[in-house]
Amino acid sequence: MTSDRDWIDIGAAADFSTTPLRRVKAGNVELAVSFRDGEFGAISNACNHAGGPLGDGRVEGDYVICPWHNWKFHRCSGSGEPGFEADRVPAYPVKVEGGRVLVNVEAGSKRSRAPHPPHPLSRKPERAPGPLRLAGISTTAMDGANPRFSGSDHLLDHALKAARDLGAETRMIKLNDLSFRNCEGYYSKAARACTWPCSITQMDADDQMDQVYEALVHWADAIVVATPIRWGAASSLYFKMAERLNCIQNAITIRDQVLIRNKVAGFIIVGGQDNIQAVAGQMLGFFAELGFLFPQFPYVAHSRGWSREDMEANVEIVRGSTELAEGASMLAKRCLDLAADLIARHEAPPSVERGGRKAHALRT
Numbered sequence: 001m002t003s004d005r006d007w008i009d010i011g012a013a014a015d016f017s018t019t020p021l022r023r024v025k026a027g028n029v030e031l032a033v034s035f036r037d038g039e040f041g042a043i044s045n046a047c048n049h050a051g052g053p054l055g056d057g058r059v060e061g062d063y064v065i066c067p068w069h070n071w072k073f074h075r076c077s078g079s080g081e082p083g084f085e086a087d088r089v090p091a092y093p094v095k096v097e098g099g100r101v102l103v104n105v106e107a108g109s110k111r112s113r114a115p116h117p118p119h120p121l122s123r124k125p126e127r128a129p130g131p132l133r134l135a136g137i138s139t140t141a142m143d144g145a146n147p148r149f150s151g152s153d154h155l156l157d158h159a160l161k162a163a164r165d166l167g168a169e170t171r172m173i174k175l176n177d178l179s180f181r182n183c184e185g186y187y188s189k190a191a192r193a194c195t196w197p198c199s200i201t202q203m204d205a206d207d208q209m210d211q212v213y214e215a216l217v218h219w220a221d222a223i224v225v226a227t228p229i230r231w232g233a234a235s236s237l238y239f240k241m242a243e244r245l246n247c248i249q250n251a252i253t254i255r256d257q258v259l260i261r262n263k264v265a266g267f268i269i270v271g272g273q274d275n276i277q278a279v280a281g282q283m284l285g286f287f288a289e290l291g292f293l294f295p296q297f298p299y300v301a302h303s304r305g306w307s308r309e310d311m312e313a314n315v316e317i318v319r320g321s322t323e324l325a326e327g328a329s330m331l332a333k334r335c336l337d338l339a340a341d342l343i344a345r346h347e348a349p350p351s352v353e354r355g356g357r358k359a360h361a362l363r364t
């Protein structure tokens with residue numbers, strides 16, 4: 001039984017009919033109120049996925065599309081999109097009387113969450129038994145059709161070969177061979193909109209950043225990231241990857257979910273001119289925020305210095321340098337030695353102090 005008191009006036013029908021979707025508070029209930037083809041719809045404003053504000057999304061056909069990750073709910077019935085009908089948000093009766101829009105917030109249908117299949121990356125990170133594993137991440141943005149010598153890749157090859165010679169398994173990931181989207185600023189919409197696994201990875205089966213996530217979070221004991229220097233910074237592909245890795249750091253910041261424990265990172269940095277220390281500083285800072293540990297002397301690097309413009313000489317020096325090749329090999333060994341030590345100690349704590357830059361509890 002409902003009474004007149006249960007109907008809440010949310011505004012003038014003439015006003016509401018000018019906007020396809022808006023967010024409205026009726027009593028204590030936040031609603032996504034839509035208007036299309038002469039019919040009003042009112043559903044809960046809170047998306048079933050991660051609580052995104054449905055009323056800030058858009059209407060497409062009969063569905064409201066969440067602005068955070070595009071899940072869809074029927075704008076009148078609240079049911080999920082075809083295939084996910086049982087995943088429903090509450091829907092509320094709406095009527096128009098005397099030119100006013102009234103919503104009955106007491107008579108809403110129930111929310112029900114039908115589990116979407118978990119993404120494979122969302123499994124608990126647990127080290128699988130077996131030999132040590134080192135992943136090399138190449139970030140050079142080479143023209144695939146006209147490949148040429150890459151100093152950073154050359155040294156990364158040496159590092160991986162050294163790791164194999166030490167009995168480790170290796171995996172080379174060349175970002176340039178992967179097709180992956182730019183981070184689309186979910187974090188800037190809301191911290192909770194940036195999810196683990198990455199929202200883009202969950203939505204787009206063709207996005208290949210999952211290979212990097214799989215290696216960093218699940219497979220590798222150690223990683224070596226190699227980059228050229230471009231205008232005093234790491235390569236553009238490095239930053240494209242780093243933006244997508246925000247979801248790993250964000251999981252620490254907002255959920256205290258530390259995905260990377262007892263793993264080791266080292267770096268190879270090669271540039272024609274200078275700024276090695278600044279590039280190394282950025283990389284060390286960033287990977288520290290993800291939870292990686294570093295061996296003593298965690299990077300090898302080479303540059304010709306500010307006054308040299310002889311890139312051809314730089315290439316020849318890197319290609320022919322036994323010192324740099326040995327340096328890259330020893331870096332791999334230091335990374336693996338530390339990883340082995342961490343694994344052997346069996347000291348992985350079940351939980352750690354809140355990590356990251358904001359090392360205090362988040363006030364929500």
Ligand code: FES
Pocket residue numbers: 047048049050051052053066067068069070071
């Ligand atoms: S789709 Fe709505 S919060 Fe993710």
